[in-house]
Amino acid sequence: MGIVGYTNAGKSTLTNRLTGADVYVEDKLFATLDSTTRKLYLDGENIILSDTVGFIRKLPHNLIETFKSTLGVAAHADCILEVVDGSAPDYREHLEVTHKTLESIIDKDTPRLRVFNKVEVADEARRTELLQNYPDAIQISAKENIGMERLRAAFKEQLERWHEKRADAEAKEKELAEMPWPV
Numbered sequence: 001m002g003i004v005g006y007t008n009a010g011k012s013t014l015t016n017r018l019t020g021a022d023v024y025v026e027d028k029l030f031a032t033l034d035s036t037t038r039k040l041y042l043d044g045e046n047i048i049l050s051d052t053v054g055f056i057r058k059l060p061h062n063l064i065e066t067f068k069s070t071l072g073v074a075a076h077a078d079c080i081l082e083v084v085d086g087s088a089p090d091y092r093e094h095l096e097v098t099h100k101t102l103e104s105i106i107d108k109d110t111p112r113l114r115v116f117n118k119v120e121v122a123d124e125a126r127r128t129e130l131l132q133n134y135p136d137a138i139q140i141s142a143k144e145n146i147g148m149e150r151l152r153a154a155f156k157e158q159l160e161r162w163h164e165k166r167a168d169a170e171a172k173e174k175e176l177a178e179m180p181w182p183v
Contacts, residue, residue: 002074086116
C-alpha cells in the first residue's frame with residue numbers, strides 16, 4: 001500500500017501509529033525524502049506500507065522527475081492510501097496537487113482509500129463538511145489514535161478484494177494453461 005499526500009499531512013505519523021515503527025517525523029518541508037517501507041500485521045496477514053515524499057504546490061518539473069523514483073513504490077502498490085490534513089484551510093488545494101502529481105504515475109484503476117488526518121484539531125464545522133463532501137473518506141488522528149479501527153477495517157476490505165482479484169487471475173491463467181494446443 002502506497003501512502004501518499006501533501007507535505008505535513010501526517011503520513012509518517014500514520015505509518016508509525018499503524019506499524020509501531022519509529023519513522024522520522026518532523027513538521028517541515030520534505031522531512032521524508034526517501035520512501036520508507038514497514039509491515040503492518042493485520043489478522044495474520046502482512047500489509048506492506050510505503051510512506052512516500054510529501055507533495056507541495058508548484059513543485060518544479062525537474063523535482064517531479066526526481067521524485068518519480070521515490071514515488072515508484074506507490075506506482076507499483078496494490079492500493080493507494082491518500083492522507084490529507086483535514087485541518088488545513090487549503091485542504092482542497094492539497095487534494096488537487098496530490099491528484100495532479102499522481103495522475104502520470106499511478107494507474108487510474110488502482111484502488112484508493114482516503115483519510116482526513118488531524119481531525120482532533122479540526123472544528124466541528126470542518127468535520128461535518130468533510131463527511132458531507134467525502135462520505136467514503138475516513139476521518140482519523142494518527143497522533144491521537146482516533147479512527148484507527150475504522151481504517152484497519154477498510155484495509156481488511158481492500159485485502160479481501162485483492163485476494164478475490166488474485167484468485168480470479170490465477171483461475172484465468174489455469175484455464176489458459178489447460179487449453180488444448182491448436183491443431
